[in-house]
Amino acid sequence: MTSPRPLRADAARNRARIMTAAHEQITEHGPEVSMEQIAAAAGVAVGTLYKHFPNKNDLVTAVVTASFETLADDAEECLQRESQGSPAMAELTGFLSRVMDTVAHNHTVKAAASALGADHAAHPAMQEVETRVTQALGPLIRTAQAQGGLRADFTLDDLYLMLSTLPADQPPTARARWLALLLTGLTAR
Amino acid sequence: MTSPRPLRADAARNRARIMTAAHEQITEHGPEVSMEQIAAAAGVAVGTLYKHFPNKNDLVTAVVTASFETLADDAEECLQRESQGSPAMAELTGFLSRVMDTVAHNHTVKAAASALGADHAAHPAMQEVETRVTQALGPLIRTAQAQGGLRADFTLDDLYLMLSTLPADQPPTARARWLALLLTGLTAR
DNA sequence: CTACATGGTGAAGCATCATTCACGTTATGG
DNA sequence: CCATAACGTGAATGATGCTTCACCATGTAG
Structure with a gap:
């Protein structure tokens, strides 16, 4: 019900990185941090954020x-x-x-x-x-x-x-x- | 000490309008209202706001x-x-x-x-x-x-x-x- | 009535952001 | 090792907002 496909290896890794980075950035700077900044902290491109979150x-x-x-x-x-x-x-x-x-x-x-x-x-x-x-x-x-x-x-x-x-x-x-x-x-x- | 020049008549009027409009707008929408919106509410152009406030x-x-x-x-x-x-x-x-x-x-x-x-x-x-x-x-x-x-x-x-x-x-x-x-x-x- | 300083205008310049997308990369099943 | 679906990329788009400035309008002193 939750996962039709198991999620590719690198995708899972990136998702985790994004969550971690987003958590850190939001914790420090508040929810108004830019997507760019979160992406940079996660070491991915902005587009990747949108692959994981609408x-x-x-x-x-x-x-x-x-x-x-x-x-x-x-x-x-x-x-x-x-x-x-x-x-x-x-x-x-x-x-x-x-x-x-x-x-x-x-x-x-x-x-x-x-x-x-x-x-x-x-x-x-x-x-x-x-x-x-x-x-x-x-x-x-x-x-x-x-x-x-x-x-x-x-x-x-x-x-x-x-x-x-x-x-x-x-x-x-x-x-x-x-x-x-x-x-x-x-x-x- | 406060006024080297007495301030022109229309300038004074506009300044008052701006204060009133800004007050209303900020009261209703918070300090994040745009300058455009305040100017519109005051019936003046944005530039006028900057003639009165830096x-x-x-x-x-x-x-x-x-x-x-x-x-x-x-x-x-x-x-x-x-x-x-x-x-x-x-x-x-x-x-x-x-x-x-x-x-x-x-x-x-x-x-x-x-x-x-x-x-x-x-x-x-x-x-x-x-x-x-x-x-x-x-x-x-x-x-x-x-x-x-x-x-x-x-x-x-x-x-x-x-x-x-x-x-x-x-x-x-x-x-x-x-x-x-x-x-x-x-x-x- | 005139000259001109003072005031007004709003389009344009810049920044910042969220979001998209056409394209290149890569993991993975076979 | 290949085919390909899944994924990643980042420049581009469009929205919004603050601020500036070259130019026009007008109140006012003389």
């Missing part, structure tokens, strides 16, 4: 979706640790804090984080990964509330809201302060 | 700085009302709330709000207006703390930080929720 938007989406998985992995590890005795609230704040710091110098994850909670109706791949995040973070939130660390009315949407407003271009001290202020509001009384 | 950036800055004044006015009115008996904390939250809602459909004020607290070393005009905001909001913060509504360690920089991370592209309910969560954290215990 247009720039699809390439960017592919890259963002892929690094989206990073977030899902992190979230699942949080749930994992929680099941081994770590306090749920600590895992949640750790997650938030890590994402915030990553987003500060990683445009790809920044795009991924602000895509969370948005309706990516068009991109089923994103839909799937978001489900992973949801299934990890949802239980974590409920546990944190049961354990009494997190205010009872806090929802997953609230978390996504926070992720979408992370102060990416602030200095580390300001970011830390931002998180601290918010956390005060999230703590159960 | 380049696009300077025009945008002028517009943003001007609508910056809106924020300063609002802040000063808050201080005014406070001095007439209104609770300082209420004025602060009102200010935050109004700015948040404005920013949601006004790209100009959005730019102005996120410029607050940044070091606009190059633009003395912005510097001045920021001083107005600072001198209105600073006392308001201190009063709110003295009256016991605002947490004691809250600073002006914190407020600027919040203003720079306002959730502009979220629906009204999400925005309200965001503010509510935040305010819980800002309230004195």
